[in-house]
Amino acid sequence: MPIHPRHYRLRFLLDLSWTVLFPPSQLCLFTALKITGCSYTSLSVIVRVLLHCLAVPFIGWLRICWDEYSNARAAASSNAASIPRVRGKWPGNLDIAVKLVKSMHEDYLMQFFADLFDEYGVHTLNTRIFWSNQIITIDQEIVKNLLTGIGPDRFHKGYYWQERFESFLGNGIFNRDKEEWRAHRQIARPWFAKERVSDFNIFEKYTDRTLKILSSLITQHGSTTRAFDAQDLFARFTLDTASEFLFGQSLNTLTLELPGQGGHAVKMGPKGSAIDDEFGSFAWAFEDVQVKISTRMRIGNIWPIFELFQDKTQKSNTVIHDFLRPLVDQALDKKNRRDDKLDEGSETFLDHLARSTEDRDTVRFQLLNMLLAGRDTTSTLLSFVVYFLCCHPEVTARLRTEVLDHYGHDGRPALENLKGLKYLRAVLNETLRLFPPVPMNSRLSDNSPRAIPCTSLSTHTTNFSILIPPNTTILYNTFLIQRRKDLWGEDAEVFRPERWLSNNTNIGTDEEVSENDLLFMDPGDGDGLRKMIKDPFIFLPFHAGPRVCLGQNFALNEASYFLVLLLQRFKSFELAEDSMPEGSSPPLHWKKRRSGRQRYERIWPKSSVTTFVKGGLWVRAIPA
Numbered sequence: 001m002p003i004h005p006r007h008y009r010l011r012f013l014l015d016l017s018w019t020v021l022f023p024p025s026q027l028c029l030f031t032a033l034k035i036t037g038c039s040y041t042s043l044s045v046i047v048r049v050l051l052h053c054l055a056v057p058f059i060g061w062l063r064i065c066w067d068e069y070s071n072a073r074a075a076a077s078s079n080a081a082s083i084p085r086v087r088g089k090w091p092g093n094l095d096i097a098v099k100l101v102k103s104m105h106e107d108y109l110m111q112f113f114a115d116l117f118d119e120y121g122v123h124t125l126n127t128r129i130f131w132s133n134q135i136i137t138i139d140q141e142i143v144k145n146l147l148t149g150i151g152p153d154r155f156h157k158g159y160y161w162q163e164r165f166e167s168f169l170g171n172g173i174f175n176r177d178k179e180e181w182r183a184h185r186q187i188a189r190p191w192f193a194k195e196r197v198s199d200f201n202i203f204e205k206y207t208d209r210t211l212k213i214l215s216s217l218i219t220q221h222g223s224t225t226r227a228f229d230a231q232d233l234f235a236r237f238t239l240d241t242a243s244e245f246l247f248g249q250s251l252n253t254l255t256l257e258l259p260g261q262g263g264h265a266v267k268m269g270p271k272g273s274a275i276d277d278e279f280g281s282f283a284w285a286f287e288d289v290q291v292k293i294s295t296r297m298r299i300g301n302i303w304p305i306f307e308l309f310q311d312k313t314q315k316s317n318t319v320i321h322d323f324l325r326p327l328v329d330q331a332l333d334k335k336n337r338r339d340d341k342l343d344e345g346s347e348t349f350l351d352h353l354a355r356s357t358e359d360r361d362t363v364r365f366q367l368l369n370m371l372l373a374g375r376d377t378t379s380t381l382l383s384f385v386v387y388f389l390c391c392h393p394e395v396t397a398r399l400r401t402e403v404l405d406h407y408g409h410d411g412r413p414a415l416e417n418l419k420g421l422k423y424l425r426a427v428l429n430e431t432l433r434l435f436p437p438v439p440m441n442s443r444l445s446d447n448s449p450r451a452i453p454c455t456s457l458s459t460h461t462t463n464f465s466i467l468i469p470p471n472t473t474i475l476y477n478t479f480l481i482q483r484r485k486d487l488w489g490e491d492a493e494v495f496r497p498e499r500w501l502s503n504n505t506n507i508g509t510d511e512e513v514s515e516n517d518l519l520f521m522d523p524g525d526g527d528g529l530r531k532m533i534k535d536p537f538i539f540l541p542f543h544a545g546p547r548v549c550l551g552q553n554f555a556l557n558e559a560s561y562f563l564v565l566l567l568q569r570f571k572s573f574e575l576a577e578d579s580m581p582e583g584s585s586p587p588l589h590w591k592k593r594r595s596g597r598q599r600y601e602r603i604w605p606k607s608s609v610t611t612f613v614k615g616g617l618w619v620r621a622i623p624a
């Protein structure tokens with residue numbers, strides 16, 4: 001019987017005992033004794049203990065040899081190559097695990113992986129941390145096969161993913177596979193239908209609230225606002241919008257005090273800035289859990305070693321659940337009061353959930369999954385757009401001109417005309433390319449070894465198949481794929497929205513591009529767009545295939561609407577580096593690198609489950 005993902009300790013200890021300790025060591029011991037003709041009981045205790053100890057690595061080594069042999073055979077029989085291994089200095093590549101965790105704290109986002117790929121000259125590697133296969137890849141062909149082609153039925157989020165997320169996301173849509181996931185997706189899909197995500201009233205309401213806050217920050221002489229943490233403000237905007245959109249009631253976080261307001265010193269939270277009120281505690285916990293889970297993701301299947309005695313997410317999960325309890329209670333009470341006869345027209349996603357189950361935990365987890373999807377991703381997109389607007393005043397000016405040409409100083413966007421803002425689409429695409437809100441993800445292979453096509457195993461070979469061993473986690477890194485120079489050109493790391501624009505209109509017919517891809521068609525067919533259409537898997541901010549983001553159109557409409565009104569009201573933006581909390585400025589050693597954005601990055605991009613700016617994005621806005 002499979003162990004429930006919540007019992008990670010049990011799984012780990014059983015794995016350990018099954019694979020390394022008991023059966024093999026006993027077997028080895030008795031075989032050895034049989035061969036030498038000794039009787040076990042005639043051995044001294046010291047010799048017995050010694051034999052037991054030696055048997056463990058010996059059997060471990062035999063197992064590794066067997067795995068390698070069977071994978072090599074499977075590779076040969078399917079004409080596929082084995083994936084190159086990372087060769088660390090310590091047994092079990094533990095030095096690699098240590099470096100990885102260290103790099104997460106000190107280096108530029110994904111630098112550790114980028115350096116490994118450079119060092120080995122490949123696009124796919126097996127890190128083999130603690131002797132277990134863990135593949136990392138930046139090969140778009142592999143990603144395509146994981147997500148679509150061979151993919152969905154063979155590669156799942158899988159048990160190990162669920163185990164890491166279970167305490168946070170429970171049985172929600174992000175954390176389930178196969179039938180359970182399909183049921184969630186079916187429930188959620190109608191809430192993202194075109195007519196619903198094109199209703200701009202909610203965007204208008206919360207954009208107006210956010211701009212009102214910004215207006216209140218304009219200083220007395222009126223030439224600028226006080227410095228504010230845009231990342232925090234945008235997270236409130238997206239949280240309030242998503243909660244009203246999905247649950248029919250907003251969490252109203254925009255009405256609460258902002259970090260640094262009221263003369264309080266700015267505190268650094270797990271991701272951005274933090275504040276000491278009830279919502280501040282929720283936001284802290286919500287971010288803390290994500291940071292802890294992403295550490296679990298990166299250190300591989302041995303993560304339970306570090307949490308054998310304490311689930312490090314437990315404290316934060318309690319805070320999150322306490323904060324959301326009233327929302328869940330209200331939904332269930334509403335259902336009971338109405339005796340399950342809800343008016344379909346006014347039914348919200350939460351009502352619908354409450355109607356489909358009596359289980360409080362299930363409702364809470366579904367709600368939490370949606371909040372994660374709706375808050376952090378879109379606020380990341382908006383934060384990095386504003387970061388780029390700070391760094392590139394010429395882009396801000398051009399974008400603002402486009403906005404004013406379309407809507408003047410106070411016109412309001414509608415779905416039909418929003419699509420005409422080609423430069424805005426280009427800016428959004430370019431931001432999603434350089435800072436995808438979900439920078440890395442993973443899938444688990446099934447019980448059989450699989451040969452899957454890849455574009456190149458190394459820089460010297462092309463059109464190969466590689467062998468994915470059974471039950472193996474594959475981490476695919478969209479952040480690095482979207483910055484690959486061989487795919488995007490020498491200026492791959494440069495923010496250049498123009499790559500999405502061109503005068504040439506020869507880009508194929510609408511039928512060739514699905515509705516979900518409309519975003520990418522609108523700007524024209526610039527270099528980036530042409531490359532993307534030729535190979536859509538080089539640009540995957542929303543992923544692809546059956547698990548493609550459900551909220552894609554909602555998020556793009558929301559971000560576009562917000563940016564139009566923001567640019568009507570403010571003519572430019574400046575980074576407020578003087579207001580960044582201590583420890584959040586990019587480290588000096590980044591500048592010494594010979595190449596890469598980190599030499600000139602002015603913020604510290606990091607990622608947990610989603611990408612974020614360490615310490616928050618502190619900016620000043622200049623009113624028009």
Ligand code: HEM
Pocket residue numbers: 173174185188242370373374375377378381436437438441541542543546547548549550551552554555556
């Ligand atoms: C810029 C904004 C966004 C980005 C970049 C983004 C990206 C993604 C990605 C990469 C996935 C796939 C995750 C995986 O397979 O593990 C995903 C899934 C999902 N997203 Fe988004 N997302 C965004 C906004 C939103 C919003 C605003 C919502 C809802 C309000 C949303 C709802 C979902 C849902 C429900 C799924 C799960 C789909 C499934 O597993 O079937 N997303 N998103």
